[in-house]
């Protein structure tokens with residue numbers, strides 16, 4: 001019998017991240033997520049993940065300026081956003097622009113790839129609203145610039161910190177579906193752009209990175225705290241999955257959910273979040289955990305990263321159809337690091353399948 005879903009199959013050795021599903025712990029290159037979020041910037045974590053994996057050393061003091069220059073460099077591709085591309089969902093239009101980058105394995109390709117979704121997604125979103133795309137500001141960090149390029153105003157300190165915390169939190173996460181896709185393509189030596197394009201495509205589905213938009217849809221549909229329990233029960237009765245709950249590896253709470261919940265707190269304190277939305281989300285989380293325990297006692301199901309992602313990105317005024325694209329912006333660093341690690345390890349990934357179809361008739 002084949003292992004549908006490859007559960008518990010070990011398909012790589014990595015020094016990039018470890019996901020401990022029993023303890024609810026995430027380690028990124030030797031550092032616990034709790035020590036990174038709020039203490040390290042996105043650029044610090046990018047330098048940490050890329051260290052020793054590229055043809056040139058990655059200097060943590062220089063990467064902020066180098067990444068800013070890369071954002072300026074890739075902005076030229078925004079011109080290619082024609083009517084056909086702008087009719088696509090923002091995620092697909094962004095992916096189409098990433099496909100324009102020249103493939104390679106080197107430092108410059110890695111930096112262009114890190115910059116590209118961060119520049120392309122705000123440009124797509126603005127053009128789809130009939131606004132002109134805004135060029136990057138090389139004086140800003142990646143998080144600050146994403147917000148500035150999208151909204152056209154200088155973001156607050158709390159907003160930049162919240163987005164930075166999000167990008168750090170989701171930077172890498174073991175051998176998830178999109179990272180595996182990146183490693184499979186890297187093992188063929190196709191190049192970093194090809195690897196990242198495969199990963200972007202894998203991220204898109206609602207069982208992976210496509211969940212946070214539906215989390216907000218669910219909160220909208222529930223509407224009030226008193227409607228939480230009946231609504232969730234009816235959803236499970238229909239056989240629906242509750243978006244933002246459950247995980248292949250975690251059997252306890254996803255540590256990234258709490259990192260993001262903490263990252264939202266300063267926005268709440270600064271009055272930059274709709275408090276009613278947060279109260280509703282907390283009521284839905286409590287009701288969902290109770291109901292899931294009652295209905296699925298055999299399978300420990302808890303909140304995952306996508307639940308608080310939805311609240312954080314909503315608070316930063318990203319439209320919900322852009323949420324998966326923001327996830328891609330943050331996870332690109334993990335995809336690149338894994339692709340390089342795989343390419344260095346050398347062997348082509350080529351598993352086997354079991355043929356269960358008909359055999360040719362004997363002559």
Ligand code: ACO
Pocket residue numbers: 005206207208209211240241242243244245246247248249296299301304305306
């Ligand atoms: N709501 C209700 N039931 C669930 C949920 C959920 N969110 N997640 C799992 N289950 C149930 C399944 O129905 C199944 O029950 P059964 O045995 O009675 O049929 C059982 O738990 C096991 O489900 P699997 O599909 O085997 O679990 P898997 O490990 O493949 O699922 C997944 C992981 C895809 C994330 C799942 O929990 C899910 O669909 N969650 C909702 C979507 C979501 O939030 N995705 C984001 C994940 S985080 C990320 O990728 C960044």
